[in-house]
Amino acid sequence: xxxxxxxxxxxxxxxxxxLWTGFINAGGYGEVSFKGQKYLxxxxxxxxxxxxxxxGLLACHxxxxxxxxxxxxxxxxxxxxxxxxxTHADNMRDKAAKGRSARPRHIxxxxxxxxxxxxxxxSLRAEYSQGGVTIADLAARxxxxxxxxxxxxxxxxxxxxxSPVDLGISRKQDAGLMLLARYPDPSLTYADRQKLYVREQRxxxxxxxxxxxxxxLTVKRVQLIAREAGIPHRPPGKRHRSVRAPGGEG
Numbered sequence: 001x002x003x004x005x006x007x008x009x010x011x012x013x014x015x016x017x018x019l020w021t022g023f024i025n026a027g028g029y030g031e032v033s034f035k036g037q038k039y040l041x042x043x044x045x046x047x048x049x050x051x052x053x054x055x056g057l058l059a060c061h062x063x064x065x066x067x068x069x070x071x072x073x074x075x076x077x078x079x080x081x082x083x084x085x086x087t088h089a090d091n092m093r094d095k096a097a098k099g100r101s102a103r104p105r106h107i108x109x110x111x112x113x114x115x116x117x118x119x120x121x122x123s124l125r126a127e128y129s130q131g132g133v134t135i136a137d138l139a140a141r142x143x144x145x146x147x148x149x150x151x152x153x154x155x156x157x158x159x160x161x162x163s164p165v166d167l168g169i170s171r172k173q174d175a176g177l178m179l180l181a182r183y184p185d186p187s188l189t190y191a192d193r194q195k196l197y198v199r200e201q202r203x204x205x206x207x208x209x210x211x212x213x214x215x216x217l218t219v220k221r222v223q224l225i226a227r228e229a230g231i232p233h234r235p236p237g238k239r240h241r242s243v244r245a246p247g248g249e250g
Contacts, residue, residue, distance in 0.1 A: 003034045004048050007041055007078065017063050017077040018045075028072040045078040046085075057085045065098050108158060115144050121158045125165050128153050136181070147178055147214050156213070172216035179215075195229035198222060202231055 001009075010022035010032070020030030020041045030041030043059045053059060063082040064074040077083075086094065109117045116124075124138055139149035151157040155164025179193040188196075194215065201211045212222045 003032075003039070003044060006034055007032060007045060007048075011078060016066065016079070017074065017082060018079040019073070020076045020078050024076065028075040030076050030078060041078045042075070042083055046080045046083045049080040053085060056087065058088060058091050059083050060086050060091050060094060069099065108160060115142060116152060116158070118158070118161055121152050121161045122163060124149075125153055125161075125163050129165055146181065150178070175214060175216040191225075194225050195231075198225050199229055199231050202226065 007020075010020060012019045012021050020032075022041070023031050025031045025040075032039050032041050032044065040059075042061070043053060046059050047053055061074050061077060061082055062084060063077050063079070067074050074082075108114065108121075120142075124142075127133055128135070128138065135146055135150050135153065138153075139146045142149070148157070153165050155161075176190070179190070179197055183193045183196055197215065198211060201214075208219050208222055208226075212219045215222065217225075
């Protein structure tokens with residue numbers, strides 16, 4: 001059995017897409033092993049009909065427009081007539097033209113990890129505005145960080161909820177108070193506290209953009225602090241390898 005016969009054996013043909021029914025990788029693409037080598041099925045199918053794909057080009061699908069946004073079934077299609085070659089930029093333009101480039105936003109309680117809800121945020125803002133309770137009190141009560149509570153109260157997060165509270169200080173001043181509360185050792189300088197915070201957050205795999213937002217700084221400034229502190233650009237972790245081609249093909 002050659003590679004073409006191997007692929008045909010695990011293909012369900014319709015009048016449009018020819019869907020691979022074998023192994024599907026983490027990216028949603030068909031993957032086949034043949035004579036000790038792994039292939040992305042849609043790329044292999046294209047090459048079997050039209051010849052080798054030049055280095056640097058992606059095998060993109062034209063049939064993605066036939067599926068609802070978020071449905072990645074089209075990635076299993078190995079019909080060579082539904083595939084075109086393009087650069088990464090071509091692929092991004094194609095996705096944008098088809099309205100498939102935007103990712104759905106999980107706002108408020110739609111984010112499954114959120115410990116707050118819209119009614120609760122309104123209640124917390126009202127309670128804080130009346131006085132007699134601190135950000136730290138509210139954060140401890142609801143088991144979230146002071147920073148996340150402060151952002152919710154101020155309207156830096158939960159922006160779709162009305163009645164944010166003006167704390168009367170800038171984001172940078174707010175961050176300074178947060179760092180002082182977090183690292184109260186009087187021997188530490190402000191720069192020391194910044195480095196400690198960046199190191200702690202990066203060790204927890206927090207994105208640079210989120211750290212910058214918490215500190216009231218730009219991402220470039222946070223990256224500079226990380227370099228000065230000798231903090232690795234990326235925390236060590238397991239990286240996924242693609243098969244024969246970069247991921248994210250259309």
